Amino acid sequence: MRNRLVPYFFVTPAMLLLITFGILPIAVAAVISTTNMNISAFASWSNVDFVGLDNYVQLFADADFWQALGNTGLFAVVGVPAIVILSLGTALLLNRSQNWFFRSLRAFYFLPAITAIVAISLVWSYLYNTQFGLLNYLFSLVGVPPVQWLSDPWLAKFSVALVAVWRGTGLNIIIFLAALQGVPKEYLEAASLDGAGEWRKTVSITVPLLRFAIFFVSVTTTIAWLQFFDEPFVLTDGGPLGATTSVSIFLYKEGFRLNQFGYASAGSIVLFVIIAAITLVQLRLRRADDEY
């Protein structure tokens, strides 16, 4: 009987933190999402009324919310494969040698991940600037007319996503490089003896053995894209015309600019449900895999 309680004792600290900073806020948001709470609540609590599911009804009728959902979906569909493939490819190439040049390249690729987002946005907004940006200057040298990187509603989505991909690969490259250390040399040597080429070894041995790392990176990257916020916030503030407004930006604007706390909470609950559902599906798919 005593022994049965011991595990609970060990998980208590972690559980307390999770409940305080994970579950409780979600519960509070769920409660607020059924009220019309806005900034006037601070003047008097009598300004807060219970409105049931009105916020959700309004949310699903809100064209801006659907636009934000659509943008987030597009970001995830384009961004997740881009980051996974790019970082896996780069990691495989970087793993080919341990000499000083390759080691310094690792640091180089990791730099974007540890650079402050404000500095990144400043540099990229200068690169992207239509009038005096470097990219358009280079284009002008070969006679291409100015491109509206952040002003064209369609192109802006990809310009913003590109910065996020550039910024997101660094950490994942390190994760893949670490996982590559775990690929047994014997397998590769055996395959070489059997006459397998570089490409064959990579596709048939290395990548399958990286399966768990790929799964991990896919899940974390998907969640990151579903909560996409920093890059559009600093580069376009969700513009032009809401073209780069992700769900997180939409919620932030509703909650902290328009002070519609009830409405924003309803949106954050919807986003939470979406992320939880997608992650569960990914976990299920993973369970179907056979271990090597």
Added chain:
Amino acid sequence: MKRTAKTALAVAAVAGLTLGMSACSAPAEEASGPLTVWVMGDSGANFEKLVADSGIEVDVVAIPWDAIDEKLTTAVASGNGPDILQIGLSKLATFAEAGALLPLDDLIADHPDLAPENFPAGVSGLSTAVDGKIVSIPWTSDTRVLFTRTDILAENGIDAPPATWDELRADAKILAARGEGQYGYYIPQWDAPLPIEMTWSMGGEVIDADGNVDFDTPEFQKAVDLYTGLYADGSVPTNSDFDQTQGFISGIAPMLVSGPYLANGVASAAPELDGKWQASPLPAGDGGSISLFAGSNLGVWYNSDQVDQSLALLDYISQPEQQLAWYQLTGELPTVNAALSDATLNADPNVQVYTAQLATAKVLPIVANWDGVVGTGLLNALNSIVLTGADRTTALDAFFAETKGLSVK
């Protein structure tokens, strides 16, 4: 990027902290120590200079214009606000609705210099009161006028800055025809008051007789004609990252409507252009040349424990000489009538244009969340028409529906 958790947490924190707020909102005694003053934009150091001789200690916090909403939300929720804060007129109703501002009606009785009649009627007293209470004192004034590069206009056979919107549209077309990458006029895609200035100039209003927001008027349609027409003519740049000061200095966009801050920017960045540009009244429509009375007011935080000292500081900086000193430091125009009519101030021909424009200028309606709902909705509707070719009637109808039911406080 754990944003949902963060958002949820912030909302929870906000909710939790407000529970404790009402308990500590009654200041018993006047405390001592420096006054905390929130100054908008990058004028913090200048504000310290301005009040250096007042004998009042201040602790100035500079708040970026785009961070004010977030800052306000957290300050109201936590009860930890400043003593005095600068408020853009378009935010006044939101601030007051949150209960962030101390009603000043009784307090200004002891400070005759803060009486509403010392300030232009449009921004003082009851015209900026919320729910019938005066919650702010005018501080700086700001308006929108037309700036033109007279040298470029003259080269293209235009003798004088356009006096009407029709002339402006025709001149802009001529100037845009100078070549590839050249424009006649510049419409900032973030400038929400511009279409409203156009509506006023066409003789319209954006508030109906009952105080409700109402854009569904023939005058607003004329303003939309003008706004979309300038784009249809190819007279304005379509990129959202166009820099108006650079565009004006380089001559790419030799005409634009902006505030006195543009004049300061141009004068300091390109002194060699002195005499080649000027300010002139906002172009007129059927309703005359009616511009925006922008500017900022100052308010006292609802639970400040140094109310008397705060009022003393407001009194000090409302003296005409301090108001003129502020103009010298920052280029922001005074609001005190005595300072606005000062002869030395009006010696500058550009300032004469500003002060004359201010005489007929109007403030944006004091509607809660004006910027967030009306301003953003208006820009989204108009820009979707001109930038993405959205259907005009659909876009405008959606905007009318969005703003239906909003009314003046």
